[in-house]
Amino acid sequence: MPSAETFKALLRVQDLTREFVSRRGLSTRHLVAVDRANLTISADQHEILTIAGESGSGKTTLARMMLGLVEPTSGHMLFKDRDVSHITGGANRKWFRRQVQPVFQDPFATFNPLRRIESYLYETVGNYGVAPRKTADEPIERALNAVGLSLREVKGRYPSELSGGQLQRVSIARALITDPSLLVADEPVSMLDASLRMSVVNLFRELKARQSVIYITHDLATAYYASDRVAIMLRGWIVELGPVQKVLGEPKHPYTQLLKTSVLEPDPRQKSTERVSLATSDEGSFVRVGCRFADRCPHVMDICRTVEPPDVPVDGRLVKCHLYESQSSTEEAAEAAAPLVASAT
Amino acid sequence: MIAPPATPVTNVAEVRDLRAYYVTETSNVQRTVRAVDGISLQIQEGEVYGIAGESGCGKSTLLKVLLGMVTPPLSIVGGSVHYRVDDRDVDILALSESERRAMRWSVVSYIPQGSMHVLNPVRKIRDTFRDFIAAHKPSWVRQTDEHVRGYLNDLGLPERVLGAYPHHLSGGMRQRVTIALATILSPRLILADEPTTALDVVVQRGVIQLLEDIRARTRSTLVLVTHDMGVHANLANRVLVLYAGQVMEEADTLTLFEQPLHPYTQYLINSLPKLDERAERVSIPGRPPALDHAPSGCRFHPRCPYAMEVCKTVVPPLMEVRPGHRVACHLVNPPNGSAAHAVG
Amino acid sequence: MAIKFASASLGVTRDLLRSSPAFRTGGVILAILLVLGALSFVAPYGQGDRRVVPVDRPPSLQYIFGTTSLGQDVFWLTTYAIRNSLVIAGLAVIISRSIGVLMGSFAGYLGGGLDRTLSGFTDTFIVIPRLPLLILISFMIRGALNIVWLGVLLGLLDWAWPSKRYRSQVLTLREEEFTKTATFAGMGTLKIILREHLPFLIPFLLADAVSGFLYAIGMEVTLSVLGLSDLGSPTIGTMIYWAGYYQALLARRFWWLGAPIITSVLLVVSMYLISISLGRYLDPRTRLKAMAARSAA
Numbered sequence: 001m002p003s004a005e006t007f008k009a010l011l012r013v014q015d016l017t018r019e020f021v022s023r024r025g026l027s028t029r030h031l032v033a034v035d036r037a038n039l040t041i042s043a044d045q046h047e048i049l050t051i052a053g054e055s056g057s058g059k060t061t062l063a064r065m066m067l068g069l070v071e072p073t074s075g076h077m078l079f080k081d082r083d084v085s086h087i088t089g090g091a092n093r094k095w096f097r098r099q100v101q102p103v104f105q106d107p108f109a110t111f112n113p114l115r116r117i118e119s120y121l122y123e124t125v126g127n128y129g130v131a132p133r134k135t136a137d138e139p140i141e142r143a144l145n146a147v148g149l150s151l152r153e154v155k156g157r158y159p160s161e162l163s164g165g166q167l168q169r170v171s172i173a174r175a176l177i178t179d180p181s182l183l184v185a186d187e188p189v190s191m192l193d194a195s196l197r198m199s200v201v202n203l204f205r206e207l208k209a210r211q212s213v214i215y216i217t218h219d220l221a222t223a224y225y226a227s228d229r230v231a232i233m234l235r236g237w238i239v240e241l242g243p244v245q246k247v248l249g250e251p252k253h254p255y256t257q258l259l260k261t262s263v264l265e266p267d268p269r270q271k272s273t274e275r276v277s278l279a280t281s282d283e284g285s286f287v288r289v290g291c292r293f294a295d296r297c298p299h300v301m302d303i304c305r306t307v308e309p310p311d312v313p314v315d316g317r318l319v320k321c322h323l324y325e326s327q328s329s330t331e332e333a334a335e336a337a338a339p340l341v342a343s344a345t
Numbered sequence: 346m347i348a349p350p351a352t353p354v355t356n357v358a359e360v361r362d363l364r365a366y367y368v369t370e371t372s373n374v375q376r377t378v379r380a381v382d383g384i385s386l387q388i389q390e391g392e393v394y395g396i397a398g399e400s401g402c403g404k405s406t407l408l409k410v411l412l413g414m415v416t417p418p419l420s421i422v423g424g425s426v427h428y429r430v431d432d433r434d435v436d437i438l439a440l441s442e443s444e445r446r447a448m449r450w451s452v453v454s455y456i457p458q459g460s461m462h463v464l465n466p467v468r469k470i471r472d473t474f475r476d477f478i479a480a481h482k483p484s485w486v487r488q489t490d491e492h493v494r495g496y497l498n499d500l501g502l503p504e505r506v507l508g509a510y511p512h513h514l515s516g517g518m519r520q521r522v523t524i525a526l527a528t529i530l531s532p533r534l535i536l537a538d539e540p541t542t543a544l545d546v547v548v549q550r551g552v553i554q555l556l557e558d559i560r561a562r563t564r565s566t567l568v569l570v571t572h573d574m575g576v577h578a579n580l581a582n583r584v585l586v587l588y589a590g591q592v593m594e595e596a597d598t599l600t601l602f603e604q605p606l607h608p609y610t611q612y613l614i615n616s617l618p619k620l621d622e623r624a625e626r627v628s629i630p631g632r633p634p635a636l637d638h639a640p641s642g643c644r645f646h647p648r649c650p651y652a653m654e655v656c657k658t659v660v661p662p663l664m665e666v667r668p669g670h671r672v673a674c675h676l677v678n679p680p681n682g683s684a685a686h687a688v689g
Numbered sequence: 690m691a692i693k694f695a696s697a698s699l700g701v702t703r704d705l706l707r708s709s710p711a712f713r714t715g716g717v718i719l720a721i722l723l724v725l726g727a728l729s730f731v732a733p734y735g736q737g738d739r740r741v742v743p744v745d746r747p748p749s750l751q752y753i754f755g756t757t758s759l760g761q762d763v764f765w766l767t768t769y770a771i772r773n774s775l776v777i778a779g780l781a782v783i784i785s786r787s788i789g790v791l792m793g794s795f796a797g798y799l800g801g802g803l804d805r806t807l808s809g810f811t812d813t814f815i816v817i818p819r820l821p822l823l824i825l826i827s828f829m830i831r832g833a834l835n836i837v838w839l840g841v842l843l844g845l846l847d848w849a850w851p852s853k854r855y856r857s858q859v860l861t862l863r864e865e866e867f868t869k870t871a872t873f874a875g876m877g878t879l880k881i882i883l884r885e886h887l888p889f890l891i892p893f894l895l896a897d898a899v900s901g902f903l904y905a906i907g908m909e910v911t912l913s914v915l916g917l918s919d920l921g922s923p924t925i926g927t928m929i930y931w932a933g934y935y936q937a938l939l940a941r942r943f944w945w946l947g948a949p950i951i952t953s954v955l956l957v958v959s960m961y962l963i964s965i966s967l968g969r970y971l972d973p974r975t976r977l978k979a980m981a982a983r984s985a986a
Contacts, residue, residue, distance in 0.1 A: 054545035055516065069869065090877075097873055109866035113977055114888045120874050127875025160977060163632040174874065193399035193633075194572050198616045198626045218545060221618040225626065248620060262550040264541075264575030266617045268598045271579050276550045374979075 007081040010181055010212060011041040011066070016075035016085075018061050033061040035236035036075065038311075041182065041212050043080075048204060048213045050223040050244065052259075053233035062233070063186045063216045067102050068093070080181075098128050101175035103185040107167035107192075111159040117170055118155050124177045143173040147203055165196040172203065176211075183213045189222065201226050220263050224248045232256050235292040242317020252319045254297045291322070299323055356429060357534050357566045358388040358411070363424035365410050378636045380406035382590035383424075385663070388534070388566060395581030395598070396570045397613070401633045403590040404570045405458075408536055411568075412455055413437040413445035428452060428534070450481045454532035456524055458539040463523055464511040470522060471507040474529070482530055496529050500558060517548030521555050531563045538570050553580055574617055578602060583669070586610050589634050589644040592663055596670040606672045608649050643675065651676050705970055712970075715962025718955050722771055729768035734761070736769050737921050748944050755944035758935040767948045769923040774906060774956075777840040777924065781905035782898050784844025786851060789897075790890065793855030794882040798863050808856070814849035822846070823908065827917040835919050839912075843905045851897050855890060862886045892968040899964040903957055910953070925949045 018034040035058070041049060053059045064070040065077065068087055077085045079096065087093050104110045111117055121143070125136045141151050147169040159167055168188060175183055185204065189197040201222050204213050217223055223230055223244065230247050232240040232255065240253040251257045262276060291297070291304040303322050312324040365381040380403040388394050398404050406419065415421060421438055428435045430452055437445060449455070457463060465473055474493045478485050485492055494504055502521060511519055520540070528535055537556065541549040553576065560567050569581055577584050577598060584601050586594045586609065594607040605611045612629045631648040634640055640647055646656040655675050663673040672678065705712040734741050740760035748755040754763035796807040826842065827834050859882070862868060871881050906925065912918045913926025920927050928949040932938070937945040969975060 054547065067873075094875065097875070102869070102873055104866050104869070106866060110870050112865075112867040112871075112885050112888075114973060115884070120870060123871070123874040123876055165632060171870075174870070194574065195399060195613055195616050195629050196632065198618065199630075201618075202625070220546065221620050224620050225618040225623055245623075259546055260620065262547045263620055264549060264553070264573070264579050265619060266574040266578045266602070266614065267619065268578045268602050275554060276547055 007043050009040050009078070010043045010080065011039070012076075012078040013037055013039040013062075013066070014076045014078070016062070016065060016072050016077055018058075018065060018070065019073040032236050034058040034065065034072075037062055037236075037238055039231065039238070039241070041214070046208050046210070046212045047229060048208055048215055048227040050215045050217060050227040050230040051233060052217055052220060052223050052230055054218055054259075056235065057233035058236040059216050059233045060186060063184050063214065066184050066214060067100060068096055094128070098178045099180045100182045100184065101178065101180040103168070103172050103175055103183060103188045105187040105191055107164045107171055108159060110171050111167065113159050115158075116155075117157055117159055117162065117167075118151070120174050121170075121177065124174055128178050130177055139177055140173075143176045144170070146176055146207070147173045148199075149173065163196075164192050165200065168192060168200055169203070172200075172207075176207070179210070181211055183207065183211050184216070185213060186216045187218070188215070190217065190219065197222065198225075220248060220259060232259070237292060237320055238318075239293070239320040240317060246315060246317050250315075252314050252317070252324065253321050254299055254323075255293050258296070355390045356387045357390045358429070359427045360384055360386050360407075360411075361425050361427075363407070363410060363426065364422040365406055365415070365419060365424075366422050367406075367418045368420065369418045376637045379590050379639060380419075380636055381410065382636075382639075384587070384590070384592055385424075386585055386592070386595070388568060389583075390533075390566055391564055392582045393560065393567045393569060393580055395577040395584040396568065396587060397572065397574060397577055397584055398570075398587035399572050399633055401589070401636060402587040403636065404587055405538065407587075408455070408538055408570060410438075411536060412449060412453060413440065430533075450527070451530050451532055453534045453536065454527045454530070456527045456535065456537040456540055458542065464519060466511050469508060469510055470514075474507070474526060477526055478529070493529065497525060499562060500525055500555060515548075517544055517551060520544060520548070520552055524552070524555055524559070528559050528563070528565075532565060534566045534568065535559070536568045536570070539572075540569070541571065541573060541576055549576075556580065574614060586613070589639050590636055591644060591660075592671070592673060593645065594670075594672045594674075600670060606666065606670070606677050607645075607674050608651055608676070609645050643673075655680055701970070705966060709966040709970070711962045712966035715959040715966065718959035719963060722952070722956060722959065723775075725768050726771035726775055729765070729772045732765040732768060734765055736773075736923055745940075745942060747942070754948050755942070757931065757945050758937070758942075759931065763944055763948050766923050766928060767952060770925050770928050770949060771952060771956075773836050773922055773924045774909060774926075774953075776836055777843065777909050778902045778905035780837065780840030781843035781847060782901040784841060785847035785901055786894065786898055788844075788848035789851035790855050790887075790894065791882075792848065793852035794859045794886065794890075795878070796852070797856035797859030798878060798882060798886075800863075804856075808853075811849050811852050814846075815853075817846070819846050820908070820911065823912060824915065824917060827912060831917070836922055836924070839909065839918055840905070843908055847901055847904060851901070854893070854897070858890055858893065859886055862889060889973055892972045895964045895968045895971070899960050902960055906953060906956065925953050 015036040015038060016034060017032065017036055020031040020033055022029045022031065037058075039049070041047065051059045051062060061070060065072050068084065071086055075085070076083060079100065084096055087096055111120060118140070121140045122136055125131055125139055126133065130136075130139050137151060144150055144154065149166065149169055154162070154166075154170060162170070172183075172188075183204075188204075189200050192200065204215065205226055207213060215223070215227055227244050229242060230240075230244045231238045232247065232253065234255050240247050240251065240256045247256060248260060251260050258276070265271075289308075290306045291300075291309050294300050294304045297304065301322060307322070309320050309322045310325060311318045311320050313319075314324045363381050363384045364379070367376075367378040367380060369376050369378075382403070384403075384407060396404050396407070409415065409419065410421065410426060413426075415438070426437050428437055428448070430448075435448075437448065440448070464470070468476070471490070471493070475489050478489050478492070493507065497504055497506070500521075502518075502525060506514060506518065506522060514522065524537075524540070535556075540556065541552050544552060556567060556569075557580065559565070569576065571577070581598050583595065583597050585592060586601075586607065588609050594601065594605065594610045601610065602614060605614055609629075612627075616626050616629065618626055629648055634644060634647070640657075642658045643649070643652075643656045643661050646652040649656065653675060659675070659680065661673045661675045661678065663671050664678045665671050666677060706716065738761070742752065742756050742760055742762050744756060744758050744760045746752050746756040748763075752762055752764065754767060756762055757766065792807055792811065796804045796811075823842070823846070862885070868881060868885060871885050876884070909918065909924060910926035910929065913920070913924060913930045914933065916930060918924070918926065920930065926949075929946065932942075932945040932949075935945075937943070
């Protein structure tokens with residue numbers, strides 16, 4: 001659908017930071033969940049950007065900020081060139097939510113178990129004025145068809161009567177009703193059985209025709225399969241950002257390398273015998289000076305313990321690591337951070 | 346790669362044609378959930394035996410029965426579960442509750458799903474270990490701390506976790522502490538229920554490592570129940586594939602992944618994405634049936650692309666098509682005769 | 690919409706009558722009381738009529754509940770008392786719980802400064818000593834205090850504690866994922882509170898309503914016994930007052946005291962039985978289990 005608006009970027013996240021302060025007795029603890037994140041989603045080309053990381057990486061907080069559910073402590077977020085970091089006013093919020101819609105992790109928690117499932121679809125149509133009541137069935141049927149379902153199948157049913165996979169599809173359909181430019185999916189398949197996951201992930205691949213998708217996950221295999229670019233997060237930082245074949249195919253950042261070797265491939269012929277060593281607790285790494293991966297990094301140097309690593313462009317991607325410090329140039333920096341201009345496969 | 350045990354093989358546990366159903370009544374509606382509907386298997390000493398299946402396949406119920414935890418509304422409708430203890434065959438279902446409790450943790454131990462939430466949040470780890478040992482191995486009580494420290498050292502877990510409360514530890518560390526707790530009495534058989542689910546990628550690797558180390562050191566047998574085929578590929582010697590309360594296929598891991606015979610197994614394996622591959626993966630349409638009104642005949646037939654008429658009416662018998670490879674499928678074992686002999 | 694509600698209520702009632710002995714018992718008692726209350730509309734005497742029958746007669750075939758020292762038929766007096774007490778308590782409950790649910794829900798859902806303001810206001814109300822205040826007010830406006838105003842007054846003083854509880858429930862519900870879904874579906878605050886959260890609040894609301902009802906009855910009796918309410922109108926409380934004024938207990942005219950006391954006991958017991966059975970039936974957990982059972986059948 002041709003858009004009458006022109007803007008420089010669909011979503012631009014600039015130095016976005018979210019800090020949590022907890023007071024325990026007399027001491028105060030600052031937890032920087034997301035630390036100066038920078039991302040851009042292009043206006044010209046739809047893409048699927050994965051934000052991958054383990055628990056505590058900040059990916060969920062970043063996703064919630066993108067949805068406007070949490071406000072940043074500092075930094076900016078621009079959607080279609082408008083500053084949406086702190087949205088006030090019903091009209092503004094509605095403008096934003098019409099175009100940025102979520103898909104949540106737990107399909108059974110996404111819907112009120114006491115309401116019939118189609119009521120959410122009708123609500124969305126009515127509240128955003130997508131169609132008048134008489135013809136409300138049309139956009140709903142279209143959205144459901146896009147996810148492989150039909151109104152007849154789901155009408156009159158309660159969430160408990162559908163499977164996790166079906167519920168997740170309905171959740172996606174509901175998000176599609178307003179024809180949003182951006183879908184933010186927070187671990188959309190992690191609660192589904194392994195064999196059902198691919199059908200939903202395939203769905204995201206198909207949806208790329210009409211919307212961009214930000215896909216949050218800890219599952220690198222589906223990330224590799226579905227996305228164009230990937231951002232690896234560690235303790236609030238984006239430590240590697242670039243095309244998925246590069247980042248996951250030949251990871252440069254030691255953390256990404258660790259993630260890749262840790263993945264349990266479903267293939268007995270490819271068993272890895274490398275051993276990993278795990279941290280005892282998470283607390284220290286959040287407040288450390290220097291690189292947050294220093295205590296686990298096999299290539300750690302002295303500088304890593306005192307100075308925060310810069311974002312270095314390496315081989316078409318950005319890597320936050322001292323190892324590659326000398327290899328940069330400003331052109332490479334711009335290219336590495338940019339969204340892809342041609343779709344990759 | 347863990348070497349499968351050398352012959353001769355003894356069976357640590359044997360399940361024969363087990364049927365376990367839940368019968369409930371809510372608002373005047375009676376439901377019979379046939380969670381385990383005719384499962385037979387043998388677990389060999391020293392192996393890692395994987396049970397693969399999605400939610401609703403009956404694996405949790407199977408585990409409960411293996412542990413002898415059969416309380417209403419669950420009841421055993423048929424079949425048996427035998428353990429080999431000190432050269433005797435023990436039918437766990439024939440024992441009294443106190444006898445079963447004696448078997449738990451010393452003969453059979455259990456690592457529950459969501460283990461990280463099992464630890465008592467108001468007790469230090471050290472005290473949790475003490476309570477556990479006092480309850481199950483009183484002869485150790487005097488030297489509890491030494492035993493525990495020694496065991497943790499052997500497993501490569503830092504001693505300082507003993508002085509911590511559960512919430513001080515990361516999720517992965519809690520999981521490993523729970524595993525240590527479940528295995529400190531060197532049980533012969535360890536049942537692990539989804540030990541890696543909901544854990545981070547790197548932590549999963551650590552947990553798998555730990556389970557390998559424990560098994561190697563204590564020479565115990567590990568039964569791994571999970572829907573994650575990656576875990577089976579990396580850890581199991583043999584894998585049993587369950588669907589809707591019945592066995593679909595069983596083979597050693599390499600064979601199962603290279604030459605899966607049952608359509609469900611094929612789809613299960615082919616639908617999984619692999620790192621370094623972006624080719625289109627296809628998923629199985631439909632979803633597992635509710636266990637209170639399962640399809641007639643072969644329970645997979647509504648979703649099977651090769652379903653034939655006979656599949657809708659006749660339950661395919663579990664047959665051994667090659668030594669160590671059992672399949673229940675009419676496509677593999679045509680109903681009108683072949684050399685394969687039925688295995689119960 | 691009203692038709693749907695009516696037919697749904699009928700279905701619920703039928704279900705409950707079938708499945709719950711508590712509901713049957715409570716329902717029967719309450720039904721009897723309601724019938725008695727309705728009979729007041731066809732009473733042969735007016736509410737305030739006195740000296741219409743011989744005084745101080747014990748119960749007999751002619752006067753089933755006996756008569757009072759003021760020449761009133763205790764039976765018909767009781768029917769009026771039931772009607773008026775129900776009106777007072779009904780008004781009080783409707784007013785107090787409506788305010789309570791809305792105040793608590795808005796404060797809990799919106800949070801922030803609004804929550805602080807509303808909660809501060811609520812806390813002030815909680816601290817007010819209600820009985821002394823009621824005594825003071827009724828003393829001041831003695832002449833103008835009739836049944837309806839008493840009900841409204843009681844309602845306006847009883848919303849504070851309940852609103853705190855609804856607020857805490859909504860605080861939890863707000864964090865549920867489906868609330869976020871509702872937000873992204875474009876639903877406004879009021880709609881979310883009424884359509885998403887209220888169904889979960891209903892079991893609690895029912896129990897709470899009963900407690901509110903009983904509070905109102907109790908307060909009315911207290912005020913009346915102190916001689917501070919509308920003594921010309923028969924209510925449970927005023928009957929007790931007049932019986933005490935004429936020393937019915939000393940004179941062993943138990944029927945005059947007995948009628949209101951037994952009535953109030955029956956009212957309390959029946960309301961309690963109905964509320965617990967209804968609450969259990971409407972509890973989301975049992976509903977979900979029943980749904981699961983039905984969908985599998």
